[in-house]
Amino acid sequence: xxxxxxxxxxxxxxxxxxxxxxxxxxxxxxxxxxxxxxxxxxxxxxxxxxxxxxxxxxxxxxxxxxxxxxxxxxxxxxxxxxxxxxxxxxxxxxxxxxxxxxxxxxxxxxxxxxxxxxxxxxxxxxxxxxxxxxxxxxxxxxxxxxxxxxxxxxxxxxxxxxxxxxxxxxx
Amino acid sequence: xxxxxxxxxxxxxxxxxxxxxxxxxxxxxxxxxxxxxxxxxxxxxxxxxxxxxxxxxxxxxxxxxxxxxxxxxxxxxxxxxxxxxxxxxxxxxxxxxxxxxxxxxxxxxxxxxxxxxxxxxxxxxxxxxxxxxxxxxxxxxxxxxxxxxxxxxxxxxxxxxxxxxxxxxxxxxxxxxxxxxxxxxxxxxxxxxxxxxxxxxxxxxxxxxxxxxxxxxxxxxxxxxxxxxxxxxxxxxxxxxxxxxxxxxxxxxxxxxxxxxxxxxxxxxxxxxxxxxxxxxxxxxxxxxxxxxxxxxxxxxxxxxxxxxxxxxxxxxxxxxxxxxxxxxxxxxxxxxxxxxxxxxxxxxxxxxxxxxxxxxxxxxxxxxxxxxxxxxxxxxxxxxxxxxxxxxxxxxxxxxxxxxxxxxxxxxxxxxxxxxxxxxxxxxxxxxxxxxxxxxxxxxxxxxxxxxxxxxxxxxxxxxxxxxxxxxxxxxxxxxxxxxxxxxxxxxxxxxxxxxxxxxxxxxxxxxxxxxxxxxxxxxxxxxxxxxxxxxxxxxxxxxxxxxxxxxxxxxxxxxxxxxxxxxxxxxxxxxxxxxxxxxxxxxxxxxxxxxxxxxxxxxxxxxxxxxxxxxxxxxxxxxxxxxxxxxxxxxxxxxxxxxxxxxxxxxxxxxxx
Numbered sequence: 001x002x003x004x005x006x007x008x009x010x011x012x013x014x015x016x017x018x019x020x021x022x023x024x025x026x027x028x029x030x031x032x033x034x035x036x037x038x039x040x041x042x043x044x045x046x047x048x049x050x051x052x053x054x055x056x057x058x059x060x061x062x063x064x065x066x067x068x069x070x071x072x073x074x075x076x077x078x079x080x081x082x083x084x085x086x087x088x089x090x091x092x093x094x095x096x097x098x099x100x101x102x103x104x105x106x107x108x109x110x111x112x113x114x115x116x117x118x119x120x121x122x123x124x125x126x127x128x129x130x131x132x133x134x135x136x137x138x139x140x141x142x143x144x145x146x147x148x149x150x151x152x153x154x155x156x157x158x159x160x161x162x163x164x165x166x167x168x169x170x171x
Numbered sequence: 172x173x174x175x176x177x178x179x180x181x182x183x184x185x186x187x188x189x190x191x192x193x194x195x196x197x198x199x200x201x202x203x204x205x206x207x208x209x210x211x212x213x214x215x216x217x218x219x220x221x222x223x224x225x226x227x228x229x230x231x232x233x234x235x236x237x238x239x240x241x242x243x244x245x246x247x248x249x250x251x252x253x254x255x256x257x258x259x260x261x262x263x264x265x266x267x268x269x270x271x272x273x274x275x276x277x278x279x280x281x282x283x284x285x286x287x288x289x290x291x292x293x294x295x296x297x298x299x300x301x302x303x304x305x306x307x308x309x310x311x312x313x314x315x316x317x318x319x320x321x322x323x324x325x326x327x328x329x330x331x332x333x334x335x336x337x338x339x340x341x342x343x344x345x346x347x348x349x350x351x352x353x354x355x356x357x358x359x360x361x362x363x364x365x366x367x368x369x370x371x372x373x374x375x376x377x378x379x380x381x382x383x384x385x386x387x388x389x390x391x392x393x394x395x396x397x398x399x400x401x402x403x404x405x406x407x408x409x410x411x412x413x414x415x416x417x418x419x420x421x422x423x424x425x426x427x428x429x430x431x432x433x434x435x436x437x438x439x440x441x442x443x444x445x446x447x448x449x450x451x452x453x454x455x456x457x458x459x460x461x462x463x464x465x466x467x468x469x470x471x472x473x474x475x476x477x478x479x480x481x482x483x484x485x486x487x488x489x490x491x492x493x494x495x496x497x498x499x500x501x502x503x504x505x506x507x508x509x510x511x512x513x514x515x516x517x518x519x520x521x522x523x524x525x526x527x528x529x530x531x532x533x534x535x536x537x538x539x540x541x542x543x544x545x546x547x548x549x550x551x552x553x554x555x556x557x558x559x560x561x562x563x564x565x566x567x568x569x570x571x572x573x574x575x576x577x578x579x580x581x582x583x584x585x586x587x588x589x590x591x592x593x594x595x596x597x598x599x600x601x602x603x604x605x606x607x608x609x610x611x612x613x614x615x616x617x618x619x620x621x622x623x624x625x626x627x628x629x630x631x632x633x634x635x636x637x638x639x640x641x642x643x644x645x646x647x648x649x650x651x652x653x654x655x656x657x658x659x660x661x662x663x664x665x666x667x668x669x670x671x672x673x674x675x676x677x678x679x680x681x682x683x684x685x686x687x688x689x690x691x692x693x694x695x696x697x698x699x700x701x702x703x704x705x706x707x708x709x710x711x712x713x714x715x716x717x718x719x720x721x722x723x724x725x726x727x728x729x730x731x732x733x734x735x736x737x738x739x740x741x742x743x744x745x746x747x748x749x750x751x752x753x754x755x756x757x758x759x760x761x762x763x764x765x766x767x768x769x770x771x772x773x774x775x776x777x778x779x780x781x782x783x784x785x786x787x788x789x790x791x792x793x794x795x796x797x798x799x800x801x802x803x804x805x806x807x808x809x810x811x812x813x814x815x816x817x818x819x820x821x822x823x824x825x826x827x828x829x830x
Contacts, residue, residue: 152815154814
């Protein structure tokens with residue numbers, strides 16, 4: 001999805017953020033999706049804006065935002081690492097990969113994002129590419145994503161090191 | 172762009188979306204119907220040949236679906252573009268859907284006039300120039316994976332098998348998936364050329380009641396899992412007095428490890444659009460929705476594109492094909508929740524609310540979307556409906572069982588050589604699917620069990636592989652057909668772990684609205700966690716069974732109703748494994764981490780140090796002999812050393828609850 005113009009740092013949603021979204025209660029899911037595409041997560045104030053736009057109470061928008069797991073109420077890392085937890089990936093060892101990544105980043109229980117907000121590790125639903133199990137997908141800050149098939153700790157570690165180098169080079 | 176099949180052949184044609192001709196679809200292939208002109212016929216013949224071989228007499232097809240893209244199809248596409256430019260080849264490059272054969276991804280299909288069409292498997296970008304050179308310049312096909320026909324024109328034809336002769340193809344009955352991998356999923360013209368929209372056209376000629384009769388007569392049952400007769404659903408909804416009515420295609424495929432709907436929607440989206448239009452016409456709805464997961468963006472993109480194309484040519488909109496029937500479709504995305512694929516939850520999700528299922532009755536056919544009569548069908552069901560209307564009831568019902576006619580697409584994953592989606596007659600045995608189509612287990616691996624129906628299904632032991640895949644038989648064996656997922660479990664997998672895995676999925680996805688599912692699944696999961704840690708007691712098994720029965724019989728929707736199946740079925744068939752975990756504190760498959768220890772075979776260790784380098788707990792160190800050893804007090808049993816050891820000398824032993 002293309003990111004609309006606006007001031008992300010100042011928390012100002014662009015005027016056209018909801019363009020094309022139905023101005024009716026059934027537009028809520030899409031309106032929240034637009035907000036998340038802009039900020040990378042859902043700041044409380046933005047949930048209120050989406051609620052106002054489609055004409056539902058804040059409480060309803062909040063319940064929707066907390067129900068569906070694509071919405072995040074906390075900021076997520078620049079690199080969003082999604083580890084597939086589908087059946088084929090489970091049978092071929094993806095829970096080990098999650099364990100590896102969490103240990104590597106020193107993530108405490110209940111946390112999914114590193115202190116420096118560079119990496120997030122999330123368990124994801126099936127990507128439907130079971131032939132390449134176990135699968136890990138990394139959504140990158142440039143909007144692209146890396147797809148890792150037959151992932152193992154070694155390939156993952158190499159990839160993370162590459163991202164870290166890019167981060168240092170870019171900073 | 173040159174003339175396409177969808178355009179007027181000459182000025183005598185009066186069709187336009189505003190002033191539609193009822194014979195528009197038949198006329199595309201068999202026309203012209205309203206006048207007689209050899210030139211117009213020739214135009215069609217030429218165009219059909221162009222679609223087959225491209226406008227320049229040669230064509231390269233690259234599959235663009237989630238599975239092939241994940242395997243690197245995009246890089247292959249660019250490599251093809253580069254090579255064609257460099258070699259100055261006169262060919263068309265086009266995209267296609269996926270054959271469902273994941274083990275050949277990414278593949279390429281080359282065709283040219285006077286040459287057999289050839290499929291190349293597991294193509295790397297660097298292979299592309301060579302492949303093109305061999306095929307187009309040297310006219311040699313010996314390196315192909317399979318040929319679509321043999322015509323004795325190219326060298327090496329005898330060395331390559333025909334696709335239709337390969338077991339995993341020959342044993343399939345390609346019906347709803349026949350276009351998958353064959354047509355360009357973004358081209359309405361190719362869909363129509365393949366016989367598309369003949370079903371809708373015929374429905375308009377029969378009228379809505381007779382259309383429902385056809386579907387009833389076919390015996391089509393819902394392919395989403397429950398198996399309810401589609402024709403009955405349509406008839407009940409048509410009979411409702413309340414208006415407006417709605418039709419909904421459910422493309423939400425939340426089951427982990429199943430990608431039947433994704434494959435269909437990405438490879439042949441027009442079939443779904445046509446099927447939904449037929450359903451709308453049959454029940455008297457003017458608005459349809461296609462609901463899909465937010466995770467599968469390509470599904471939404473392809474379906475949206477198909478809807479736009481159909482609108483552009485008057486196959487959606489006002490007075491479609493002069494039938495006086497108005498119909499439009501909107502594609503709606505979930506935002507991620509397994510339960511939002513449950514039929515009553517789909518409807519509230521489309522309304523923009525939290526996807527909580529609701530008590531039935533009233534069924535959606537009486538009170539559905541916005542409280543109005545609604546038909547909700549799985550996309551595979553709708554694709555069947557479109558095929559039945561186009562090809563007739565007899566061809567559909569020619570295969571299948573007495574009670575369930577036709578075919579079903581199954582997705583086979585896990586311990587098999589050929590992961591993929593296979594379409595077979597309902598009633599085909601699990602053995603045929605797993606061993607003949609999916610190729611059986613890899614060398615040295617033995618099948619222990621097969622999990623049918625994914626998170627709502629159950630595990631059956633290898634000894635029951637001859638069971639036929641149909642609703643009633645499987646129910647008798649304690650599992651359900653579900654959405655068509657078949658996960659093959661090897662001796663290296665632990666069934667307690669598998670049950671625990673599905674339970675943790677279901678309990679995480681429980682929406683929390685009803686108590687049995689919310690509390691019961693959590694309780695079951697914590698018992699399984701204990702057993703997996705070797706902390707279980709024998710009474711746990713009885714409690715587990717009792718809670719499972721309560722959850723199954725008293726939950727509000729099918730999520731809770733089916734979630735205990737993985738546990739109940741493994742208790743039924745694999746009691747010995749549960750007992751081993753409880754009595755002997757031992758995991759026979761050496762999977763449950765609390766019950767095993769990792770060791771390094773110091774005799775065979777090559778001292779490379781890879782294990783120590785990758786160990787996240789720093790539990791591996793060099794000992795005096797130069798070999799490596801695991802410090803059990805530090806080991807977190809993550810199994811990484813086991814995975815990374817290049818000479819495979821890290822091994823697992825049963826250890827009674829060490830650490």
